[in-house]
Amino acid sequence: MARNRYFEDEKIDSFNPHNIRRILRYLKPFKKQVLIALLLMAMAAFADLMGPYLTKIAIDRYIGEGNLQGLLWISILYIVLLAVNGICIRFRVLIMSKTGHKVIKRIRKDLFQHIQKLSFSYFDSRPAGKIIVRVMNNVNSLQHLLENGLIDIITDLSRFLVILILMFNLHFKLTIYAIAVMPILTLLVFLMKKRIRIGWRDVQKKNSNLNAYIHESLTGMKITQSFVREDKNSNIFKDLLASNRKVWMHTVMLTHSIWPIVLIINTISVILMYLAGISYLDKGLVSIGALVALLQYIWRLWQPIINISNFYNQILVANSAAERIFDVLDTEPDIIDIPNAIELPPIEGRVEFKDVTFGYEEEVDILKNLNFKVEIGETIAFVGATGAGKSTIINLLTRFYDIDQGSVLIDGIDIKDVTLESLRKQIGVMMQDTFIFSGSIADNIKYGNLDASEEEVKEAAKIVYAHEFIKKMEDGYNTQVNERGSRLSAGQRQLISFARTLLSDPAILILDEATSSIDTKTEILVQKATDAVLEGRTAFVIAHRLSTIRNADRIMVIDNGEIVEVGSHDELIEQKGFYYELYKAQYSRVI
Structure with missing residues (x-):
């Protein structure tokens, strides 16, 4: 049964640009930082694109005429532009890295807060591991898009248009030769985009299944070892890994196949320009400096195209992650306050x-x-x-x-x-399945009443007879307990949970199998304490051990x-x- 459950893939809708727009809305509070980053990238692009044009001037004006002074000055200007380019890129990376991390933090915070509002029915039908993947892995998948993708795509589109204008200005016909193969690239990318999108969605699904199985296996490790299921579970995990690897490798192969395609087409365009350029040189229709500049620009022309294709891959990855994030955020809690709900009086x-x-x-x-x-x-x-x-x-x-x-x-x-x-x-609930959080014993007892004093914590522990075993621990109430209270016995966890409920001082008290894990001797003591605590309170008690409800x-x-x-x-x-x-x-x- 576990095998089938974790080999099932979640049903997620197809590509939805609205998800990307919703993610980008998180950048609104950071408009200033984004604008500064765009300005820095514009300055860096200007400094970079001036390079080939300076090369043309150097060749046609100064090298041909043997003007060393002019060549020196233009070389200094070239070096300054390179420095400007490097400095602008560095500060752009710093600004967008900080901004991207803040946005990721906000998305993850919104996601976590919303999950806490969801009804029990949501968690009844979903493994905890899959929910964890959405809070961590899926949100992390958006980081590159937020830090670099948006700025890069605006910059690259602008660079592409500016380079085209400069190339047409240098030589119209040679530029036509250079971009003649561009429709082929457009067609190939269009044919591949759907397969890549589906591939990244499948990767997200397989990662979700894998993490869910890992989480359940770790949580149920004692049961696994008790029933000697290690080999069986390892085989299931091996199959999940194989399924994950197969989808990952297929998608990565598709994604990275765009780069060789662009490179091949780029090389073809350069060859065409070389052939045409040599012919034009022989006829005196183009200068050597202009041809060299055009060749430098053609390499720069294809770089934005490569970046744009990579950005498209980022969009596909981000869309797959955003689908899962907004699937959670768009899930409405079944249990909500009605409009104009009132505060319940004492x-x-x-x-x-x-x-x-x-x-x-x-x-x-x-x-x-x-x-x-x-x-x-x-x-x-x-x-x-x-x-x-x-x-x-x-x-x-x-x-x-x-x-x-x-x-x-x-x-x-x-x-x-x-x-x-x-x-x-105003209702205190002590569940049959006691849960102890990582932290100190005092923190766990104060969980329902953070304003409680140290004395109130100890008093609650004394009432349920937890004080004796707590004070014998190495740090007393400050003793750190592991996740789910694995350092404590079942009875000790139950007593701490009992103290936590009592400290919240509820008007109605619910004890759901509250003494199920306490030994008979401790149960007698807790029963006396319970009778005192229940006095004056409405209480509901669920118990299979009928001796605990005689009174x-x-x-x-x-x-x-x-x-x-x-x-x-x-x-x-x-x-x-x-x-x-x-x-x-x-x-x-x-x-």
Whole structure:
């Protein structure tokens, strides 16, 4: 299954010039820098293009007449122009390099900020590795276009026109000979452009697949080694590399084939000019200086053409990257604030689900006409088989997903009518899958409350009995933990996550399998702390270990998306229904 998934290519639209225009809009705040760079390039081009003309003057006026003084002065002028050319190019590169990096930074920032706003459904269907590629590799692919491409194409087009004017001015007929083969080049480039564009798009796809597989493999390394999948995964990776290399080599071959074509056609044009020029010299129709200048200009004429063809390749690469960048930026979050959404007032804690129906996929309902009310300060526990819909209820309460029908009310206010930020700031969620960020332990605990003091951090850790193991670590609360908290045990990660949730001081607290990775001894301590923390707060607890929810005010048994039983632990045991069977089965396994 993994093999098929990572060999699938994303569906991206064909070439769209609008994407390039959108990228170039990022240069608007840097108009001044771009104009200065253009001015510098114009000065450099002028200094460069004067060279052949000075050569003509030197040959026709000074060398032929043996005027050493005139030759000396024109040589000095030539050297000055070369210096001007070099200095202008150097400062242009510095200015556009800085500008290009700033633009790349802004694009990457916009992309990252937008990704954080996207709904869970977006991440459900996309491997993290492919998203990373869009933030890093695809944005990097735009760098050369932004730093050099735009300035170069304007300069090269201008140089091309100026050179043509100078050549026609020197000798009209010889210039016609020189450019006679240009339609051939135009035709060849036109025939190749579609294949090159498709090739670079395929390269982007293969790179995305490769990075996605690498990311998943690193994340699941423990599982890979546990099931001895190293050889199998290596073969999959080898096939992905082969596929990537095949597409890359094919595209690079196509891209770089333009240069030999231009070189061959350029050589043909020079040969034609030589043949015609020798004939014209014999007839006295052209001077030696003019012919030498024309030959120098013909080489300079083809350089802009080569640069323009290379720029076209840059455009194709940038378009492939821009397609993926704007595919993300144009993806609208499923969960957004409605127009004129209000700020949710401080929550008291009254919750109501009214006729709620929801499914992650169309025509597949997970919850069906769900109805229940929760009073202020009440602790509600959800139990049921895996997939019954327990976590879905929590996801809807926090608006990680929007319901299909019905309404969810907090203190009588429909949560769709309030801003997401004001809603989620007042609800503390501790997920079953605890996540620890790289950084210090204190940073992880303060993640939901950056203004918390050191004492508040320690107090939260003490309540959940994390303080004892933290202070024994080499740097205490300043101890650096690795990505995903790999230095910590599963129970320690759970306790830190618990402290993080408590420190945010939520009005409504959600514990989704919050004690699933804690040993029995620690669970007893955490349960005491939980009872104290839950006091005065509305709380929702999901637990497979029924012993952890005995003290809940009400237990709701969920089966097939519906509430089939409601009551306290003792009441449900007396009913000897669904909950009783779950409890008996779990208790018998413990025995």
